[in-house]
Amino acid sequence: MKLPKISSLYGRIFAIFWFTMLLVLIAVLALPHLDPRVAREVSTETLGQISANRDRIERQFANEPSIGRIVYQLDKSERMHNKDRKTKGPSFFIVDKTGNILSTQKHVDFKERMLKNFITSVDTFDKPMQKLYGRYMLVGPVSINLAKQEYDLYIGMRWNQPPPFLLRMFDKPFQLLLVVMAVSTPLLLWLAWALSQPARRLERAAKRVAKGEFNPDPTLETGTTEFKQAGQSFNQMVLAVNQMISGQQRLLSDISHELRSPLTRLRMATGLATRKQGESAELTRIDTEAQRLEQMIAELLELSRMNTDSHVTRESQPASSLWEEIFSDAQFEAEQVGKTLHFSTIPEISIVGNPKLLMSAIENIVRNAIRYGESEINIALYQHDDMLHIIVEDDGPGVPDDELDDIFRPFYRVSTARDRDSGGTGLGLAITQSAILQHRGQIMASRSELGGLKMHVELPL
Structure with missing residues (x-):
């Protein structure tokens, strides 16, 4: 029979709790039946042994008229057996019908005390009973005919059998603790595994979102009810964020x-006014600003095209395939304007992300270095602690220290050499920073040892 699947987290916890309680209940109910220290009926085998001993005693003392002599002989036989530790025999107790123990001992020993307790603790003796006292088992009574009278025969013997498993457990708390741990540990491990699997799936999905991959994960909507609802909410959030980002980027593109x-x-x-009226400073200024505005709009369109669905398009690319050609082309362009560009060997690693964004971001930094550097540009790439570091330095005029953080703001232009006369729109580094942040990286600007600007990019592998 296939067990019903428990879909609720609380249902699993309660199932384990009730299963454990069931084991405890079974142990509690079974213990009285397995505990030899509780009076219970003797087995058929034990009853046969008692009857055989009774018959032997009746035959042995069939011609003895005195019950006192019979008791004396039984006590003497027991004392002789007790002297030999290896052959300790059973003890026989004769009890009259009024409950008096017949004995030749002057003092009541521990065996007689146990027998009195046994007689008084058992409600009825319709059938022979047995009860364990430490390592001593008392069995009886059976009716015996001695000296032409009816008596009750009880037999006491050393109990050499090992105690039942549950009895040993309850007598030794440390062993009981080990058994409970052995039973509960697999259940707890299963519960921990059942709880951790959906949580790990949710964690992996959250990491993918942090990387910029806004894709719903159908596996999140499986498992217990609580995690299933959390997975559904997470996927709805991912779809909403995806639509919001795509909508904003398309709106920017449309505008x-x-x-x-x-x-x-x-x-x-x-142009028509210039043709009719001729060249003038005012028309030239209007045309210059119009060209600058057109360049700005072109860059905004380029940014919009790169970012549209860039959070969905993610793939693993070797670093060399992304930037080696860009560095080679930049080296050639620098030589054409009388400058020197050096770049180190690209590490043999792969990066997960949007190739167009990564290529555009680094290319923008390199071209800025070529534009503003006076004679030398250095590019260094190295791997450290699962991060790819890209450092681009130039020996140009640089950026004032108090403006290093502002150059990544959209439309910001520094007031010294890198101003609006250079032809920039102030969007290049903003686009670069946006692309790096989309890949969970960071970009920092500082003063270079060459005297110009140093751009330090860190990208997680």
Whole structure:
């Protein structure tokens, strides 16, 4: 029969609790039947042994008229057996019908005290009973005919059998603790495994989201009710964030695209005015600003195209395939303008992310170094603690220390050499920082030992 599947976390906990309680209940109910220290009926085998001893005693003393002599002989026989530790025999007790123990001992020994307790503790003797006192077992009574009278015969013997398993457990708490641990540990391990699996799936899904992979995971919607509901909520959140990011990026793309139409008409009108009225400083200024605005819109469109669904498009790429060609082309371009560019060997590692964003981010940093560097640009790549470090340095005018953090703000331009006269729009480093942050990395600007700007990029592998 297949057991029903428990889908609730609390259901599993209660199932384990009730299963443990059931084991304890079974042990409690079974202990009285297994405990030899509790009076119970003798087995058929033991009853046969008692009857055989009774018959032997009746035959031995069939011609003895005195019950006192019979008791004396039985006590004497027991004392002789007790002298030899290896052959300790049973003890025989004769009790009259009024409950008096017949003995030749002057003092009541511990065996007689146990027998009195046995007689008084048993409610009825319709059938022979047995009870254990330490390592001494008392059995009886059986009716015996001695000296032409009826008496009750009780037999006491050394109990050499090992105690029942449950009895040993309850007598020795340390062993009981070990047994409880042996029974409960597999159940607890199973419960821990059952709880950890959905939690680990949720953890892995959260890490993927942190990496920028906004994909719902159907496996989160399985398991116990509580984790299933959490998985459904998590997937709904991922879909909502995905739609929100995609909507914002498409809105930016649409706005940038729509701005191009009036900008194009503005430049056409400026051209017509120049043709009719000739060149003038005012028209030249209008055309220059229109070109700058067009460049800015082009960069916004490029940013929008790169970011649209970039959080969905993720793949593993070798670092050399991403940037080796970019560095080679940059080295050639630097030589054309009389500058020197050096780059170190690219480590043989792979990076998970959006290739276009990663390539565009590093290329933007390198081209800025070529543009503002005076004669030398150095690029270093190395791996340390599961992180890829990319350092780009130039010997240009650099950036004032109090503006190093501001250069990553959109449309920000420094007030010295890197100003709006250089032709920049202030979006390049903002785009670069956005791409690095999308890959859980970071970018930092500082002063280079060459005298210019130093850009330090860290990307997790």
